[in-house]
Amino acid sequence: MKERKRGCYLPQDFQYDILTRLPTKSLVRFKSVCKQWCNLISDSNFSKLHLQKCMSKVIIFSWRREAYRSYGYYCSYKLDEKGVTATNLGPFQFPISPMLFSVAFCDNLMLFDHDYSSLTTWLSVYDAITHHRRELLPPLHTCQQSLGRYLVLVYDASSQKYKAVVLSFSGELAHLDHCYICSLGSENEESWRQSTPPLLQSVRHKFLPVVVKGILYWIAERPEKGYDVFVQPMNVATEEFMASIPVPCPPQDSFPPSGNYKMKLLEMKESLCLANPTSPDELDIWILKLSDESIWIKLHKICLDSMVNRPAGLTSFFRGVFLPWLVTESCNNKLGYMLVQHTAHSLYWYNLDTKEMKHIAMDTNQMNHVAPLGESAGYLMQLSVIKN
Amino acid sequence: MSKLGQAKRIIFLKTADGQLFEVDEPVAMEFEIVKSFFDENEDAADDTVVPLPNVSAEPLAGIIEFCKAHVEFRANGAAGKDEVKKFNAEYIKEKSNEQLKELILAANYLNIKEMLDFLTETIANRLKNKSVEYVRAFFGIENDFTPQEEEAVRKEYEWAFEGVDED
Numbered sequence: 064m065k066e067r068k069r070g071c072y073l074p075q076d077f078q079y080d081i082l083t084r085l086p087t088k089s090l091v092r093f094k095s096v097c098k099q100w101c102n103l104i105s106d107s108n109f110s111k112l113h114l115q116k117c118m119s120k121v122i123i124f125s126w127r128r129e130a131y132r133s134y135g136y137y138c139s140y141k142l143d144e145k146g147v148t149a150t151n152l153g154p155f156q157f158p159i160s161p162m163l164f165s166v167a168f169c170d171n172l173m174l175f176d177h178d179y180s181s182l183t184t185w186l187s188v189y190d191a192i193t194h195h196r197r198e199l200l201p202p203l204h205t206c207q208q209s210l211g212r213y214l215v216l217v218y219d220a221s222s223q224k225y226k227a228v229v230l231s232f233s234g235e236l237a238h239l240d241h242c243y244i245c246s247l248g249s250e251n252e253e254s255w256r257q258s259t260p261p262l263l264q265s266v267r268h269k270f271l272p273v274v275v276k277g278i279l280y281w282i283a284e285r286p287e288k289g290y291d292v293f294v295q296p297m298n299v300a301t302e303e304f305m306a307s308i309p310v311p312c313p314p315q316d317s318f319p320p321s322g323n324y325k326m327k328l329l330e331m332k333e334s335l336c337l338a339n340p341t342s343p344d345e346l347d348i349w350i351l352k353l354s355d356e357s358i359w360i361k362l363h364k365i366c367l368d369s370m371v372n373r374p375a376g377l378t379s380f381f382r383g384v385f386l387p388w389l390v391t392e393s394c395n396n397k398l399g400y401m402l403v404q405h406t407a408h409s410l411y412w413y414n415l416d417t418k419e420m421k422h423i424a425m426d427t428n429q430m431n432h433v434a435p436l437g438e439s440a441g442y443l444m445q446l447s448v449i450k451n
Numbered sequence: 452m453s454k455l456g457q458a459k460r461i462i463f464l465k466t467a468d469g470q471l472f473e474v475d476e477p478v479a480m481e482f483e484i485v486k487s488f489f490d491e492n493e494d495a496a497d498d499t500v501v502p503l504p505n506v507s508a509e510p511l512a513g514i515i516e517f518c519k520a521h522v523e524f525r526a527n528g529a530a531g532k533d534e535v536k537k538f539n540a541e542y543i544k545e546k547s548n549e550q551l552k553e554l555i556l557a558a559n560y561l562n563i564k565e566m567l568d569f570l571t572e573t574i575a576n577r578l579k580n581k582s583v584e585y586v587r588a589f590f591g592i593e594n595d596f597t598p599q600e601e602e603a604v605r606k607e608y609e610w611a612f613e614g615v616d617e618d
Contacts, residue, residue, distance in 0.1 A: 071552050071589035077559075077571065084575035095583050095604040097592050276614070331542035332610050 079103070083113055088333055090394035110393045117391040118400060122191060123410070123425075124160025124168055129208045139171075139191040140425060146400075146412065149425040152191060160285040167227075169216035169274075174199070174227050176214070186214075186227070188247065202229055202243040202255035211237060213266065217274050221300040224248060228279070229255075236265045236286055244302050261304050264295060265288060273328040274299065275335045280328055282310075294328070294335070311359035312339050325381065331390045336362065338387045340380035344368060348387075363415060374405050390415075463500040470508040471500065474515055481518040483562035503561070510557035513550070517542060517566055543573050548589060551577075580616045 073081075082104070084091065090113065094101045101107055123140040140149035166175040173189045186199040215228035229243040238308055243255045264283035272281040278296050285291040296305040310326065329336040335351040337359070344367035349359040367373065367380070377385060392399040400412040403420075410423040463473040479485045479501075488501050503511065520542075524535050529611035546554070555570045578586055587594060594606070605612060 071549070071556060072553065073552055077555065078590060080571050081575050081578065084572060085579050088611045089579040091585060091608040092615070093586055094608065095596065095601050096590075096594070100592070100593050101604065292501055333614070334610070 066295075073213075083109075083116055084331050087113075087117070087392040087394050094394075098122055104394050107395070110395045114391060114393045114400070115145055118142060118412070119144045121146065121147055121389070121391075121402065122152075122171055124166075124173060124191065125425075141429075142423070147421060147423055149269075149423055151426050165212060165214040167214040167216040169218055169225060172216055173224060174214050174216040187215075188227075188264055199227060200243070200249070200253065202245070202257070213272075215272050215279060217279055219246070219299045220277060222246060226299060230266070238286070239264050239283070242297070256302060258302060258304070260295070262295070262307060264293075272326060273330055273335070275330045276337075278305070280335055282326055282328065283307075292326070294337075308351065308357050310337060310339070311361075312341065312347065312363050327387055329387055329390060331362070332392065336390070340385075343379040343381050346380045346385065365413070365418075370413075371417060371420050373420060374409070374411070374422075377405060387413075457506060460497065463498060464511070465500045465502050466506050466508045466511050467504050468507045470511075472508075472511060472515065475519070477522050478519045481522065481563055481566075482514075483564075484560065505560045506557045507553075510550070510553040513546075514553055514557055514561065514563070514566065518563065521565070539569060543610055548577070580614070582615050585616075585618045 064203045070081050082093070082100075085093070090104050112280055119142050121142045123142070125138045125140065139152040142149055166173060168174075171191045173191065175187055175189070176185045178399055185365040186201045187196050188199055189196040196351060211229045211232050213232070215230065217226050217228060217411055218224075219226050225247040227245045227247060231241050231243070239260045242258045242260060244258070245253050245255045247253065262283075263286060265286050266281065266283050272279055274280070277299050279299050280294050280296050283293060283295045285293060292310050294308040296308065297303065298305060325340050327338045329348075331350060333350075335342060337349045337351070338344045338346060339349065346365045347361055348365070350362045352358045352360060357411050365385075367377070370377075382442075386404040388402045388404060399415045400421075401415060403411045403413050405411055408425075410425065412421040412423065413419075414421065460476040462474045462476055462485065464474060464479065465486070466472065474504075484503075485501055489495060492499070500601065520538055521535075524538075529535060543551070551570065551574060555574070558566045558570060578589065586592075594601070
């Protein structure tokens with residue numbers, strides 16, 4: 064309080080500069096600071112500038128996989144200031160032909176298995192900005208018992224550290240057995256903590272977790288209950304599992320369950336969102352209201368028919384690929400872009416207001432130079448958003 | 452120009468409140484305004500005192516500390532590394548909002564791009580989870596909404612008011 068009495072105030076130029084650096088949620092709140100700010104934040108030029116700033120903060124990790132072989136090459140891309148051209152930050156080659164089981168991304172960091180045959184060093188942390196790679200001692204248990212595993216990399220704001228999460232699963236149905244967590248720091252401080260999921264759960268399909276406000280979420284199935292699909296949350300700070308959340312739209316088919324792998328978790332308005340195709344030409348976006356009860360509210364409906372500049376290959380949300388990775392929201396209520404992966408190697412911004420698809424130009428030449436495209440080669444794109 | 456045998460040139464700066472600062476040349480040259488002073492007055496004597504009528508001693512001391520560390524980081528090839536991040540985090544940790552504002556005004560007057568960018572980003576980070584009232588006090592902005600108008604704006608964007616830090 065004492066600060067408020069005395070004081071110098073910053074001129075308007077600084078106010079403008081500071082505002083463009085704020086996240087959308089803060090801007091929306093600060094519309095009620097005063098009329099001038101409300102007008103400024105609602106101004107279409109300002110929100111365009113801000114939205115572009117958000118779009119340019121995206122870093123794309125692209126993994127090219129040789130078909131039938133499990134090794135590949137990685138490239139990272141940074142979007143330009145308009146968010147429509149992706150510049151290659153340089154390819155990253157693995158030290159030895161790596162066997163790839165899982166990769167995880169968080170901000171500009173990537174966590175991956177790089178040499179499965181060696182028992183001591185199969186985890187690496189790689190920084191896409193500095194191109195620095197270092198090895199991380201794995202949890203002993205998982206390498207002794209060659210189980211399948213998923214990797215997750217999260218930022219824990221409470222301890223201000225990145226945490227590596229290894230989820231080990233076993234059996235045909237990929238039952239989640241254990242969860243190992245390690246805070247990244249200096250090497251002698253790093254040790255793994257182990258916990259066991261509260262529910263018998265299967266994580267067979269595309270494991271694409273998302274972190275929203277310090278909670279890590281993933282989609283799982285409950286095998287003993289006719290393959291119920293649910294969302295499993297875990298608190299990143301306390302490393303505790305939380306009560307499971309039923310999905311708003313359980314898949315129609317009971318066995319084998321096929322609906323959930325088309326579902327995709329997202330973050331929007333600092334809440335958990337779920338993108339789910341309900342028919343070949345309709346995809347619903349749900350948002351989870353955590354404040355009172357866990358209720359899902361339908362936020363958007365995306366229809367193939369009304370899409371502007373629809374890619375020719377996108378004919379069905381079931382057969383075609385339309386994988387939403389993230390949403391950048393404008394401080395104007397309606398505007399916003401969703402970063403969508405269409406084919407294995409093409410990305411689009413979907414404008415939630417005008418329903419327009421905008422292709423992101425990516426320079427893949429450098430990557431082809433590293434590893435010429437074979438006939439059966441394919442891309443698998445993994446994305447990550449950088450914070451600053 | 453420095454004379455032969457003189458290892459380090461010292462630049463003299465005088466603040467608005469009359470304090471004299473002795474600063475190593477490479478650090479003082481981080482200040483665009485000091486650099487252009489000497490560019491324009493090439494034959495200025497070595498003991499010339501550069502007047503800084505818009506900066507007082509307290510923020511200038513803070514700015515010298517920051518620039519000195521960053522000049523050293525660059526010399527050691529540590530730019531962009533963890534130790535820089537650590538230093539920056541420590542540097543702002545103890546600064547009050549009022550000190551931050553004084554620093555940003557001084558860095559703006561002295562025209563130090565890198566520091567200005569860092570300070571602006573710091574303020575944005577400090578404010579992003581704060582309440583509307585906190586931000587008004589920070590910038591000295593009067594609320595010109597009627598209670599009804601403000602209520603209407605808040606209602607429309609209710610989600611943005613969840614999880615805000617206490618003032």
